[in-house]
Amino acid sequence: MTKLSDVRVVATSVLVSVSDVVLNLVVAIFTGSTVMLSQALQGLSDLVTGGLLFVGVKRSKRKADAKFQFGYGREIFFWVLIASIIMFVGTGAMSVYFGYQQVVYPSELDNIWLALTMLVFGLATNGYAFSLSLRRLREQGDLQGEKWWRQLAHSSLIETKATFAIDFLGTSAAILGLLAIVSYVATGFAQFDGVGSIVIGLTMMAAAAMLINDIRDLIVGRGVDDETLRKITKSTLSVKGVNAVLDLKTMFVGSSKLFVVVEVHLQDSFTTDQIEHIIDEIKRDVRKNVPIVRHIQVEVETPDDELRV
Incomplete structure (x- = not known):
């Protein structure tokens, strides 16, 4: 099996984010759903995050020179830090805000079938991107003779960890969105739509905070376990x-x-x-x-x- 590169993992996450932004935004406009708006915001944040990661991966692979004699590898830490801050504020906080608005001032949703179709599609695409991130962690774990979860906890594969978080959250957000919309259909309470958006936002903020903490240690100069x-x-x-x-x-x-x-x-x-x-x-x-x-x-x-x- 061909070894999975960090560039392919990040590039796949970026392409999935593009589809999330465009399609979810269109669906949010037609349905009036804050869950779909949260999905679009997540896709936009993930797109910016993935773009920054892609730039960081490419720049960190530059060869060492007289000024940077150990190479440019640590530059990836800077770009992931910026990406994590955007994930925290751009996606998490805004999703919580729009979800709160829907809970306090609920509005009826239209074209529910369109929202459900888009959420299923998002579940499939984010699930595929997530499988690539997990596969790269497994490959690196096999190389080190370790389990993939130890790579997630202790390794410096920060760009893969970031895309792992992005794609896991995208998959989780699609599942939460489906539950929220189905609950709305079953009960008629539009507040479920807002609650789903709030849960998605809080989950993303928590993941971003964990990434920031991991990056801080690497920037300071963390060693191995x-x-x-x-x-x-x-x-x-x-x-x-x-x-x-x-x-x-x-x-x-x-x-x-x-x-x-x-x-x-x-x-x-x-x-x-x-x-x-x-x-x-x-x-x-x-x-x-x-x-x-x-x-x-x-x-x-x-x-x-x-x-x-």
Whole structure:
């Protein structure tokens, strides 16, 4: 099976958002439904968000130069932060506002069949985009020997996490919209339409807040989880001639791009050529067992207790 790229995941999310904006806005005008208006607002926000993610992914793939010697990988964090803020305010808050208006000042809906048809179509398209985001998380999890949900919780695949959130919310919003419209048809209470819009908005605001919190950690300089640290340590100690790992520091320098600094204590009596060979072997083994390692620096040090002797 062909490996799924981050560009394809983001591009699919953008195309789905375009259809959500155009079709849901038309349906909202013909039906007067705030749920459909919320769907259109979500699509518009998702379109802007997806566009920003697409720009961020492309710019973050630029090669390193003299000014940015570790590359431009961290730029994706900036674009996802902007996209998350738009998701919070542009989609969540506005959906809550229009839903509140429908609850307080309810109005009858027209052409219900049109709204139901559009919601089913939106469920199918957002569901497909969501399946691609989930597939990419699974592929990255298999590459690391981890479950996909650990990738969602601990990895730096922030652009995939963002599209995962967008597509999951799009799918969930379509389901909530269907429930709201069906409830309206069954009871005749237009307030159900407004309640559906409010729930959709609050769900999106919560997802955006979680994304912002994750991005904040990555911008500050978050490293890997304990399990990955153990893998790096184990790989380093497996190299013949390494007595101990004295210190280990990590930091994400982009989406699924890790910078590692490891201090090692070697056995005595090695020549310079032998030490260089051991360092090269450490780098090779660490990259093999932890593929997200993009840059690794190995420093040979003497333990503090030996220095005091």
